[in-house]
Amino acid sequence: MxxxxxxxxxTLDLLILQTLALEPLHGWGIAQRIQQVSKDVLQIGQGSLxxxxxxxxxxxxxxxxxGSSENNRRAKFYRLTAxxxxxxxxxRETWDRLSAAVALVLxxxxxxxx
Amino acid sequence: MITRFMTWLRxxxxxxxxxxLDDELxxxxxxxxxxxxxxxxxxxxxxxxxxIELGGVEAARERCDQQRPGWWFGTVVQDFxxxxxxxxxxxxxxxxxxxxxxxxxxxxxxVFSVVDRILFRPLPYQDSDRLVSVGLVAPIEPQEFMLGxxxxxxxxxxxxxIALTSEAGVEPCDLNEVNPVRxxxxxxxxxxxxxxxxxxxxxxxxxxxxxxxxxxxxALISFALWRSRFQMDRSVVGKIVKIDxxxxxxxxxxPASFEMPRLQAADVLVPEALDVxxxxxxxxxxxxxxxxxxxxxxxxxxxxxxxxxxxxxSLQLAPAPFRKEVHYTVRPLRDxxxxxxxxxxxxxxxxVMAVLLIACANVASLLxxxxxxxxxxxxxxxxxxxxxMRLLQQAVVESLALTAGxxxxxxxxxxxxxxxxxxxxxxxxxxxxAAKVDWRVLAFTLLASALCAIGFGMVSGMTHAPMDALTSxxxxxxxxxxxxxxxxxxxxAASLVLLAGGMLLTRSFRNLExxxxxxxxxxxxxxxxxxGETAYPDQAQQMAFFERLERNLRWGPGINAVAISDxxxxxxxxxxxxxxxxxVDGQPRLASGxxxxxxxxxxxxxxxxxxxxxxIQGSGFTDEDLASENxxxxxxxxxxxxxxxxxxPLGRQVHLASNAPAGQDPPFTVAGVAADVKxxxxxxxxxxxxxxLRRNRAEDWDRGGVVIVRSNLPAGALKNWxxxxxxxxxxxxxxxxxTLQEQVTKLADQxxxxxxxxxxxxxxxxxxxxxxxxxxxxxxxxxxxPEVGIRMALGASRIDIVRLVLGGAGRxxxxxxxxxxxxxxxxxxxxxxxxxxxxxxxPITYFGAxxxxxxxxxxxxxxxxxxxxxxxxxxxxxxx
Numbered sequence: 001m002x003x004x005x006x007x008x009x010x011t012l013d014l015l016i017l018q019t020l021a022l023e024p025l026h027g028w029g030i031a032q033r034i035q036q037v038s039k040d041v042l043q044i045g046q047g048s049l050x051x052x053x054x055x056x057x058x059x060x061x062x063x064x065x066x067g068s069s070e071n072n073r074r075a076k077f078y079r080l081t082a083x084x085x086x087x088x089x090x091x092r093e094t095w096d097r098l099s100a101a102v103a104l105v106l107x108x109x110x111x112x113x114x
Numbered sequence: 115m116i117t118r119f120m121t122w123l124r125x126x127x128x129x130x131x132x133x134x135l136d137d138e139l140x141x142x143x144x145x146x147x148x149x150x151x152x153x154x155x156x157x158x159x160x161x162x163x164x165x166i167e168l169g170g171v172e173a174a175r176e177r178c179d180q181q182r183p184g185w186w187f188g189t190v191v192q193d194f195x196x197x198x199x200x201x202x203x204x205x206x207x208x209x210x211x212x213x214x215x216x217x218x219x220x221x222x223x224x225v226f227s228v229v230d231r232i233l234f235r236p237l238p239y240q241d242s243d244r245l246v247s248v249g250l251v252a253p254i255e256p257q258e259f260m261l262g263x264x265x266x267x268x269x270x271x272x273x274x275x276i277a278l279t280s281e282a283g284v285e286p287c288d289l290n291e292v293n294p295v296r297x298x299x300x301x302x303x304x305x306x307x308x309x310x311x312x313x314x315x316x317x318x319x320x321x322x323x324x325x326x327x328x329x330x331x332x333a334l335i336s337f338a339l340w341r342s343r344f345q346m347d348r349s350v351v352g353k354i355v356k357i358d359x360x361x362x363x364x365x366x367x368x369p370a371s372f373e374m375p376r377l378q379a380a381d382v383l384v385p386e387a388l389d390v391x392x393x394x395x396x397x398x399x400x401x402x403x404x405x406x407x408x409x410x411x412x413x414x415x416x417x418x419x420x421x422x423x424x425x426x427x428s429l430q431l432a433p434a435p436f437r438k439e440v441h442y443t444v445r446p447l448r449d450x451x452x453x454x455x456x457x458x459x460x461x462x463x464x465x466v467m468a469v470l471l472i473a474c475a476n477v478a479s480l481l482x483x484x485x486x487x488x489x490x491x492x493x494x495x496x497x498x499x500x501x502x503m504r505l506l507q508q509a510v511v512e513s514l515a516l517t518a519g520x521x522x523x524x525x526x527x528x529x530x531x532x533x534x535x536x537x538x539x540x541x542x543x544x545x546x547x548a549a550k551v552d553w554r555v556l557a558f559t560l561l562a563s564a565l566c567a568i569g570f571g572m573v574s575g576m577t578h579a580p581m582d583a584l585t586s587x588x589x590x591x592x593x594x595x596x597x598x599x600x601x602x603x604x605x606x607a608a609s610l611v612l613l614a615g616g617m618l619l620t621r622s623f624r625n626l627e628x629x630x631x632x633x634x635x636x637x638x639x640x641x642x643x644x645x646g647e648t649a650y651p652d653q654a655q656q657m658a659f660f661e662r663l664e665r666n667l668r669w670g671p672g673i674n675a676v677a678i679s680d681x682x683x684x685x686x687x688x689x690x691x692x693x694x695x696x697x698v699d700g701q702p703r704l705a706s707g708x709x710x711x712x713x714x715x716x717x718x719x720x721x722x723x724x725x726x727x728x729x730i731q732g733s734g735f736t737d738e739d740l741a742s743e744n745x746x747x748x749x750x751x752x753x754x755x756x757x758x759x760x761x762x763p764l765g766r767q768v769h770l771a772s773n774a775p776a777g778q779d780p781p782f783t784v785a786g787v788a789a790d791v792k793x794x795x796x797x798x799x800x801x802x803x804x805x806x807l808r809r810n811r812a813e814d815w816d817r818g819g820v821v822i823v824r825s826n827l828p829a830g831a832l833k834n835w836x837x838x839x840x841x842x843x844x845x846x847x848x849x850x851x852x853t854l855q856e857q858v859t860k861l862a863d864q865x866x867x868x869x870x871x872x873x874x875x876x877x878x879x880x881x882x883x884x885x886x887x888x889x890x891x892x893x894x895x896x897x898x899x900p901e902v903g904i905r906m907a908l909g910a911s912r913i914d915i916v917r918l919v920l921g922g923a924g925r926x927x928x929x930x931x932x933x934x935x936x937x938x939x940x941x942x943x944x945x946x947x948x949x950x951x952x953x954x955x956x957p958i959t960y961f962g963a964x965x966x967x968x969x970x971x972x973x974x975x976x977x978x979x980x981x982x983x984x985x986x987x988x989x990x991x992x993x994x
Contacts, residue, residue, distance in 0.1 A: 027138060028145040045167070050139070050174055054181040069141070076138045 012052050014095055015042070017080065017088040020062060024079040026069060027053060053078060061087050135175055143168060173499075189504075193511035200512070207484060208516070210885060211477050215520020217878050218473025220527030223559045225466040225871075227532055229459040230554060237447060238371040240311025244408045246417065247375065247450035248278065250428060251441045253708060257450070258443045262399025264428035266390055271424060274417035275406035279309040282386045282402050284378040288646055288848070289343075290356045296848035297339070299357065300380035301387070307334075309407050310375065316340075317351040317366025325385035331362040334383040337370040357382065359648030375405050377451055398431065405447065418444040436692075439708055457947055458868060464941075465615065465875045468608045470562060472879050474569065475601040476886040477520075481513060482598055483893040510568060521559055528559070539867050598890050599926045605886050606930025606967065607937060609879040613963040614938040616869075616876030618945055618952055621959060623869040625951040626862060631684050632791035632800070634726035638854040639832050640682055641821040641840065643847060650817065657815035659843065664718065664821070666839050672827040675724040678808065678819050679717040682725075682854065684792035685861045688713045691770075693802070698757050699767035699781060712753060713793045713803040714770075716814065721805065722748075722788055724822045725854075732764045732786030735807045739785065746807040747782040753802035754787045763787060770804070782806070796861045796950075822854075829853050868948055880967070884974045891923045892978035902982055903990030912983035919979035920972075927971045931964050938963070 019025065019033050030053075031044045056062045061084030069075040080088070143164045150160035168174060179185060201208035236242050248268075249258030260268070260280060269278045280303045287299035304325035307313070314334060324332050335343075335350070344350040353364050362384070374380050386402075393399045408417060425442045432440055452459070485492070492505060500508075650656045660678050667676045681688040693709030719735035721727075730751055739746050747768060754763045767781040785807070790800050808814045825832050833851050840849050895902075902915055910918075942954040952959070 026141065028142045047168065047174055047177070050135070050142075051177040051181050054178045058181055069145075073141060073144070074137065075141050076134070 010091070011095075012044070012048060013056060014088070014091045015044075016049075016052060016056060016078075017061065017084055017091065020078055020080045021085065021088055024067075024077045026075040026077050028075075030078070056084070060084075135178055136171075139168065139171055139174060176499075189507070190511055193508045194515055196508070197512040197515045201516075204484070207480065210889065211480055211516050212520055212523060214473050214476045214480075214882055214885060215517060216523035216527050217882060218470045218476075219517075219521050219524025219559055219562065220531055221875065221878055222466050222470045222562055223524060223528035223555050224531040224535060225462055226558050227528070227552070227555045228535060229463050230558075233452075233459050233463065237451075238312075238369075238373060239447075241407075242311075242447065244410075245310065245375070245447040246275075246406050246408055246414050246444050247447050248275075248404045248406050248417075248421070248444050249442065250425075251443050252436060253439050253711065258403075258445075260402040260404040261428070261431075262388065262393030262402060263396050263431050264424075265399070265402050265404060266394050267427055268404070268421070268424045272406075272421060274409060274412050274420045276409055277305055277309040278404060278406040279303050279306045280386070280402040280404045281306060281374065281376075282388070282400060284374070284380050286644055286848075287358050287382065288846075289382075290359055290646075290648075290846075294846045294848075295343075297357075297381040298379050299333075299382045299384055300374055300378065301385065302383050303386050306383075309405065311407075312369065312372055314366035315369050316348055317364070319366065320383075320385050325387055327387050327389045329385070329387060331357070331360055332365045332385065333357060333362045334366045334368055335364055336368050336372065336381050339381045340367045357384070358646065375447055375451070376403060398433075406444075414444045414446060418442070436708060457944070461944055461948075462871060464944075465612060465872060468612055469875050469879050469882070472605045472608050472882045472886070475605050476882050476889075477513070477516065478569070479598045479601045479886055480889050481509075481516075483889060485509070513568070514564075517564070525556065525559060528555075535871070538870060539863075602883075602886055602890050602926040603930040603933070605883040606927055606971065607934035609876070609883040610931055610934025610963055610967055611938045611941060612872070612876040612879040613967060614935075614942060614960055615945060616873045617959045617963050618942060618949060618954065618956065619865070619869040619872045621956070622949040622952045623862070623865050626796050626865055629792065629796050631858070632727065632789055633683065635854040635858050637824055637826060638725065639823045639825065639829060639836065639851060640854055640857070641823075641836055641849050641851045643819050643821070643840070643849050645817045645819075645847070647817075649844065653812040653815050656817055657810070657812050660815065660819050660821075661810070663840065663843055666843070667821065667823060667836070670825075670835065670839070672832075673823060673825045675720045675822075675824040677718045677721040677724040677822045679715050679721055679822060680816075680818055680820060681715050682820055682822060682857070684858060685795040686857070688715055688793060690714075690801075693756075695770070695772050696757065697769040697772040699769065703772055711801050713801045715803075715805055716808045717748075717805045718808050721822065724824045725791075726824075727791055728789045730787045730789055731762070732784070734786040734788070736785075739807055740810045742809065745780055745782045745809075746785040748786045748788050748805040748807075749784060750800075750803040751787055751790050752800065753804055754784075756802060770806075796858075796865075865948070865950070880970065883967075884970050887923065887926070887971055888974040888978070890926070891919065891975045892981065894922060895919050895978040895982040898982065899985055899990050902985045903987040906985065906987040907991060915983040915985070916976075916979045919982050920975055923971065923975035923979075927968065927975075931967060934967075935960055935964060 015034050016030060019030050019037075025033060027049055031049055034042050034044055053062070053064075057064055057078070061081060062078045063081050064076050064078050066074060067077045143161070146164035146167060147157065147160045150163055151157055155163065165171075182188075237245070239245055247258055249260045250264075251258050265280060272278055282301040284298050284300045287297050289295050289297050302320075304320040304322050307319045313319075315337065317334070320332060320334070323329060333355075340346055340350060344353075350364050351366060354361050355364060356362070368383065388400060406417075408414070421442065421444065428442070429437055429440065496502075496505065645656050645659060650659060664676055664678055667673060690711050690713055693712050694704040696712060697703045715721075717735075719737060719740070722729055722734050729748075731754075732748075734748055735746055747770070749757065749763060749768075757763065757768065758766070763784045764786070766784050768784060769779045770782055771779045788805070791803065792800050793803055794801055806814070821836075823832070823836065827835075836851055837849065840847060898919075902910075902918075905918075906915065938960065939955060946954045
């Protein structure tokens with residue numbers, strides 16, 4: 001099972017941005033959402049989640065504000081900004097290209113070895 | 115882009131609040147715990163696992179913090195503050211380091227400001243590296259020159275140069291206006307400025323038609339003269355001024371940066387206005403100094419090779435005795451300009467680099483010593499999570515903080531030091547008075563100190579502590595010891611080199627000062643005059659002026675002797691001719707070669723009395739000789755020995771111009787033999803010399819004269835009195851009055867300056883090395899305290915302990931001294947040009963330098979050694 005360190009550099013950013021594209025969430029929510037959607041394959045360690053959130057916030061791609069959670073607790077919600085949306089598109093494109101390329105290489109490789 | 119920058123700036127200025135992150139993480143842990151409780155874990159266990167998953171609140175907080183833009187900058191600020199706090203805690207250490215750096219950086223910067231111009235700065239001409247000085251070299255004039263008889267042939271037929279140009283020297287001239295001033299007028303060829311690539315700031319250059327005999331007189335003036343005399347008025351161009359009484363039109367102003375290629379002072383440029391056809395025919399022709407611009411890509415060596423046929427032509431023209439001794443040269447203009455000081459400048463540069471290295475080594479060794487003492491602290495910081503890069507960064511920041519302070523103090527110190535240099539420097543040092551600490555020098559300082567800082571920050575930071583420093587009691591700092599011992603040995607070696615150099619120059623200077631001049635220069639005043647061309651057009655009038663002046667002065671109060679000559683020993687200008695042109699009646703001339711130079715002067719009879727030069731044979735010139743038809747000469751003792759080889763020269767006839775056409779070589783009667791006098795400066799040997807009597811005949815006189823007065827009056831009063839006496843004859847006559855003492859002292863200025871500089875560096879180097887040695891020894895002594903305690907507990911006496919510490923220091927000092935002597939031996943050859951009557955390998959100097967260094971080193975180690983011996987074994991053993 002991939003651990004957070006196995007995530008490609010920058011992939012975590014993409015996952016967070018994608019998750020936040022649907023709705024604003026707090027840190028815990030982001031981690032849970034990614035885990036659920038990936039069917040427990042991707043588990044985001046909190047040790048890297050919060051630094052990543054801070055980094056994205058400093059870059060101006062997401063914005064944090066305090067709100068109250070489902071169970072009425074004070075929590076910090078992250079929301080995608082316009083710059084973040086643009087960034088997400090760019091990252092998606094890069095990812096698509098990259099994964100397609102990797103798939104190509106793997107496919108060819110598989111044919112050669114079979 | 116702008117929004118990103120604004121975000122960056124916002125977060126840089128307003129850091130996030132710490133508790134915000136705490137709240138967020140708290141919420142996270144709570145949620146995590148709840149979900150684990152929902153999975154069936156007990157609340158306590160759920161919370162424990164949630165915390166484990168988070169992996170440490172503090173670490174997470176740290177990593178979030180690191181995302182902040184400018185975080186790195188913050189750590190530098192933090193390190194800087196930390197460093198300052200640490201320096202305040204240990205002021206002795208900080209002050210030592212600061213002083214060391216101040217000395218090192220200050221000396222380096224001030225010397226760099228001096229040598230910068232000489233070694234590195236471009237000359238104020240266009241593409242100055244393609245400019246060369248071209249000319250003949252002969253024993254009478256070791257710096258290259260040209261002669262009119264050859265120059266124009268060279269100019270017509272040379273191939274390697276784009277252009278060849280010349281100047282005919284600088285002579286005093288008078289600007290006769292409301293306030294007459296004496297100026298320096300340089301005569302140059304009309305292509306002089308274009309060849310150098312200099313354009314007048316106002317007006318134009320000379321036209322070829324203006325550089326002819328009897329052409330209308332024109333002149334270019336210097337920027338300084340334009341400013342001081344004409345208030346930078348542009349309408350000066352076209353103005354008619356009187357130069358030496360002749361109407362001259364000003365046609366332009368030179369740039370402020372302009373200087374003559376040979377660096378003579380020049381206020382006015384006038385055309386050479388030579389009769390080229392006559393010069394071509396003449397032999398040897400007017401002396402000229404030639405400069406040329408090389409063609410693209412040509413080197414001086416190639417140019418020299420291409421000039422070989424032209425040189426052969428010149429050789430044909432040279433009189434036979436000269437042919438073997440004449441050479442020619444083509445060399446870069448910079449080499450010509452800094453002929454004498456080039457070497458001195460490099461030596462200076464080397465010295466100061468040695469001092470800077472000593473200073474750097476010192477700071478490095480102090481820092482490593484301190485760092486070794488802080489190993490435990492470092493180990494604690496590493497254990498708390500500081501990475502090795504972070505520790506290294508802190509070390510570099512610490513040394514940067516130190517060097518920044520040191521550089522600041524150093525620049526201040528350099529400014530002061532430079533003032534002192536300029537104050538004590540002789541006039542001959544080109545550009546010294548203009549040297550200042552400018553941005554280039556600052557850049558150099560910053561570079562030097564940054565290299566220093568990063569260098570020793572790395573050295574001290576790299577050897578950072580392993581974890582076991584926390585547990586181990588022994589072995590602290592032992593790994594650093596070797597490095598530091600090598601540094602100290604290197605310092606000792608470098609300072610021995612400096613000390614030996616300083617002592618060599620001091621000895622040389624003392625030899626120079628105690629030179630016997632062969633005359634008495636106390637209570638002698640000289641006044642140099644040059645009579646203007648309009649007021650004194652012929653020799654009869656010139657003679658009349660000088661004779662009246664002599665009469666007026668002779669009967670003045672307290673005057674013992676008055677003489678008029680055309681030059682005075684021991685240094686400076688005098689007339690010269692080759693020995694081969696002298697001949698004793700009835701003896702053959704010298705068969706081949708020039709026979710070297712013979713100095714000579716025109717003098718009046720009292721010359722020998724005025725300067726107290728003893729007459730060995732004969733009575734010298736008498737007043738009766740003055741009216742005589744016959745000519746008289748007094749020979750110096752060495753010249754008499756050479757010409758007459760032991761026979762009595764008195765009354766014999768000699769010829770002084772036997773190369774001249776028949777009829778122009780009258781016989782002179784030898785009237786006496788005078789003792790030898792230094793006549794080539796203090797260091798050079800004395801040339802054979804003779805004195806011609808200036809009789810009461812116009813043919814013996816010319817425009818120039820030096821009035822020599824011996825008197826018991828105080829110099830100041832005498833100077834004023836002489837000035838009024840001269841003014842009473844001609845109030846507009848510029849005159850330079852100096853005591854002979856001043857002139858002699860001035861000759862020693864250059865060596866004194868060199869001695870003081872090298873002495874200063876030797877002292878600075880010695881001081882720094884001693885600080886380094888003391889620091890390291892006392893540090894090692896403290897390190898070995900437990901060992902000393904055990905030794906003493908086992909029965910070692912205090913003497914044994916002192917011996918132990920001294921032995922340790924000896925192992926650093928002894929190799930340092932040995933290496934230093936070897937280095938000094940190898941390097942002192944470079945000084946040989948500056949030394950007088952001291953061999954560069956003078957054993958006394960080396961022995962003395964080593965002894966001084968050893969003594970100082972002993973003193974520096976004795977204090978910590980005695981301190982170590984005071985250790986109470988009980989206390990140290992308990993400490994661990």
